[in-house]
Amino acid sequence: MNLSVSLACRKLTSLFTATSTSLLLTLVMSGIFANAQTASTSTSVTATSSSGDWTQFLNNSMQRWNPYENILGVNNAGSLQLKWTQTTTGAFYSDPVVANGVVYVSGGDARLYAFNASTGEVLWSYNAAGFAVIPQPAVANGMVYFDAFDGNVYALNASTGAKLWSYNTGSANIPGGEITVANGTVYASMESTEGPPGSIGLYALDADTGALLWTSIGGSVPAVANGVVYLSPSGYHAASQIVALSASTGATLWDYYINTSGVGSSSPVVADGMVFFGGVGDDNIAREYAVNASTGKTLWVYTIPDGSLGDTPAVANGVVYVNTFGGDVYALNETTGHKLWDFAVSGKLFTAPAVANGVVYVRGGVPQPGIDNLYALNASTGAKLWSYAIGNYVGTPIVANGVVYVSNTDTTTTGVTQTDTSHLRAFSIGADLFLRVTPSATMVHQGDLLTYTFPVWNVGPVNADHEVLMTQAPPGTTFDYVRISGTPGLGTCTTPPYGGTGQIVCHENGSMAPNATWTVRLTVKVTAPSGTTITENAATMSDTPDPNLNNNTATVSVKVQ
Secondary structure, eight states: OOOHHHHHHHHHHHHHHHHHHHHHHHHHHOOSSSSHHHHOOOOOOOOOOOTTBBOSSTTTSSSSSTTTOOSSTTTGGOOOOEEEEEEEEEBBOOOOEEETEEEEEEEEETTEEEETTTTOEEEEEEOOOTOEEHHHEEETTTTEEEETTTTTEEEEEETTEEEEEEEESSSSSSOOOEEEETTTTTEEEEEEESSSTTTEEEEEEEEETTEEEEEEEEOOEEEEETTTEOOOOOOGTTTTSEEEEEETOOOOEHHHHHHHSSOOHHHHHEEETTTEEEEEOOOEEEEEEEETTTOOOOEEEEEEEOOBBBOOOOOETTEEEEEEEEOOOOOTTTTTOOEEEEEEESBOOOOOEEEEETEEEEEESSSSSSEEEEEEEETTOEEEEEEEEEESSSSOOEEHHHHHHHHEEEEEEEEEEEEEEEEEEEOOOOOOOOEEEESSEEEEEEEEEEEEEEEEEEEESSSSSSOEEEEETTTTEEEEEEESSSTTTOOEOOOOOTTOOOEEEOOOSSSSSSTTTTEEEEEEEEOTTTHHHHHHEEEOOOOOOOSSOOOOEEEHHHHHH
């Protein structure tokens, strides 16, 4: 049974009368609420991303910001609930990305996975010839791109998982690198064979065909903006901390140095004509830097108070958000570098923040087995809005279309055997189903037909998937017929036979959009004698979390004359 539905059913039980509680428990025990993974059998999807998606590590904004998110925000992030969890063997080596209702994430079992974003159902997986798939994939133009330990950059059909092309860098059996897709080009930082061991090259490939366009210095996740590729070189080429390359030729436009040791810096982000990144100087002091995107000229430098290096920052609405390995989140004015606020998490921060609609999402934890937390902070004040204890080795969160996605890997050791189990979790504020029941008459006679109308509204901000209405032919009546109207999915009902008694369970076979209505009409024949009060109870639930259960049940009584 889906965890969120199971919990909701237990809450609904306390709201029901004795008669309907028995009904609800019977329905739950008989498995009425099937796991969302079995509710849908689709194995392909349409792969055109929408503006609210998060399609690559830096997102299309190149700022780790989703400017189109309008569901989750400061006023409701505190109500986030677990929507679904998907578990696989092995360790997830990447963080998820989302495009057009599909979550893509790579795993340590040498597969790239595509999950249904609403239910967590596995749509397809691709085996990279037994080589681990790393790190974040990227989705563009109906294709998903990733690299693997075999030294290949792959392109798959995002709908089916069919391989379209691959490009081999010649660096087999070594870690891959980072991918960004922009303007029809795949920019992949991969270990290169053109220098000493550890050399990192940036490969620019035609996104449609995989043809090599050029190679140059490689390193961190590339940020691409206004015809320029920005990255932090690493390996053999780590002589500068940030380099700007021509996106069309790979030629170096400018370099930026903060130390002479060749130690690289965080991946950069680009916003408003500026490049932001973190690094450590020769004095071993960690700082956050802002430089002019056209010239590389220093605009400001902020010394990290806790002394630890910052991870890839995020930028939104004139503010730079920095997670540091020391366990602090800093909000800096984009123009001046002045600190606006800071927030200390429990443990340390080893992943980048994500920003969407006034909320900053960060992971806080420790660099060894323990319990990591996912936090939602007010982007304006730093106040904590919500947190959730996840497990070990939590990755970098993303936010898309009202859902927060994050992966983690739990490691257990038995003797000398280490076992990795990975989880991909989705959090949302849920739908809000609202149920009423209206009888066709308030007073009836024995032998009359009585019709109950059960309209179910979704008054929440997100879709409700696979709604269920649970009711019965109440004592003192027998079943006559049932019909469904409303949302396009309509649905099916399980009923007693004509003239019988017992449960009625109706399933809506699709997804109910916000403000949509799904209606079930049940007609029964009154068999009770005069003076009897007939009481009808009903409850509704879906596979989508529902934070407000007070309006999920309805009761009405009718007197027999």
